[in-house]
Amino acid sequence: MKPLIYTFFIVTATLLVFASCQEKAKKISAPSFNLDSARVEIEHQNEVFQAAFEKGDSVGLANLFTVDGKIMMAGAPAFVGREAITHLGAMFIKSKLKRAARTVDIWGGPEMIVEEGIVSLFDQTGKEVERAKYLEAWKQEDGQWRLFRDMWTTDLAPASK
Amino acid sequence: MKPLIYTFFIVTATLLVFASCQEKAKKISAPSFNLDSARVEIEHQNEVFQAAFEKGDSVGLANLFTVDGKIMMAGAPAFVGREAITHLGAMFIKSKLKRAARTVDIWGGPEMIVEEGIVSLFDQTGKEVERAKYLEAWKQEDGQWRLFRDMWTTDLAPASK
Numbered sequence: 001m002k003p004l005i006y007t008f009f010i011v012t013a014t015l016l017v018f019a020s021c022q023e024k025a026k027k028i029s030a031p032s033f034n035l036d037s038a039r040v041e042i043e044h045q046n047e048v049f050q051a052a053f054e055k056g057d058s059v060g061l062a063n064l065f066t067v068d069g070k071i072m073m074a075g076a077p078a079f080v081g082r083e084a085i086t087h088l089g090a091m092f093i094k095s096k097l098k099r100a101a102r103t104v105d106i107w108g109g110p111e112m113i114v115e116e117g118i119v120s121l122f123d124q125t126g127k128e129v130e131r132a133k134y135l136e137a138w139k140q141e142d143g144q145w146r147l148f149r150d151m152w153t154t155d156l157a158p159a160s161k
Numbered sequence: 162m163k164p165l166i167y168t169f170f171i172v173t174a175t176l177l178v179f180a181s182c183q184e185k186a187k188k189i190s191a192p193s194f195n196l197d198s199a200r201v202e203i204e205h206q207n208e209v210f211q212a213a214f215e216k217g218d219s220v221g222l223a224n225l226f227t228v229d230g231k232i233m234m235a236g237a238p239a240f241v242g243r244e245a246i247t248h249l250g251a252m253f254i255k256s257k258l259k260r261a262a263r264t265v266d267i268w269g270g271p272e273m274i275v276e277e278g279i280v281s282l283f284d285q286t287g288k289e290v291e292r293a294k295y296l297e298a299w300k301q302e303d304g305q306w307r308l309f310r311d312m313w314t315t316d317l318a319p320a321s322k
Contacts, residue, residue, distance in 0.1 A: 114275060153314060
């Protein structure tokens with residue numbers, strides 16, 4: 001019987017080693033990241049952004065940013081943090097301009113995603129008064145992709161504005 | 162003798178399973194990425210950029226960009242690709258302005274790195290004529306970190322320019 005017990009012991013050990021290796025492989029590959037899933041989540045956040053803009057909800061806009069988020073627009077130093085972003089959002093909302101934005105593409109990984117897009121603003125007659133390209137850096141905070149950095153530049157030459 | 166051979170077989174199988182698991186764990190964790198090493202490489206690329214600017218080497222500037230790189234400055238649609246970037250670089254070089262830039266921080270992973278920084282331009286009397294914040298997206302191409310997207314916005318209010 002002795003060799004049989006010995007064999008049983010070795011088989012058990014083999015299974016344990018195998019199981020622990022599988023576990024290790026799983027841990028090393030986690031957290032799994034899928035750019036297409038991130039794209040869907042970011043598209044959703046962009047829809048929430050647009051809806052907040054249309055509703056005039058500047059706090060809702062600011063909550064789409066990380067707590068240390070920055071808007072880096074032209075003509076002023078960066079607006080840093082949700083309070084500053086709320087004030088800026090309120091200014092845009094007050095202007096009564098309509099906004100339309102479109103993602104060109106996103107790239108990146110679990111640490112950070114970069115989005116390139118285009119955004120236009122229209123006055124109340126429907127005339128396009130601004131056309132800009134934007135770069136946004138998105139970061140995961142509290143399980144959600146949030147805006148970490150947001151910058152845009154006008155396509156329009158100074159004389160045409 | 163039979164149980165001993167059996168045992169020997171099982172021990173060998175155990176070692177093979179263990180070795181293959183170790184190999185698997187290694188493969189899953191590769192390629193290794195270290196943000197500090199990337200930071201050093203990107204700082205180096207920024208020094209190469211500054212040197213090219215000072216030498217008046219617009220082709221050298223453009224070669225720091227990926228082949229599909231974009232400069233997304235205000236007042237025009239994006240400059241796309243190395244030829245367009247060479248022309249833009251030549252215009253900046255012709256202006257004879259001095260340039261000083263500083264990285265604020267970088268974030269990201271092996272797929273893409275985001276750099277935030279500040280950049281100033283000075284005229285020949287040493288007066289600061291432009292102060293801007295920038296966002297750059299860096300991507301690995303041919304084993305080097307290269308500029309994939311580059312955007313900056315002036316801190317200065319329109320009236321002060």
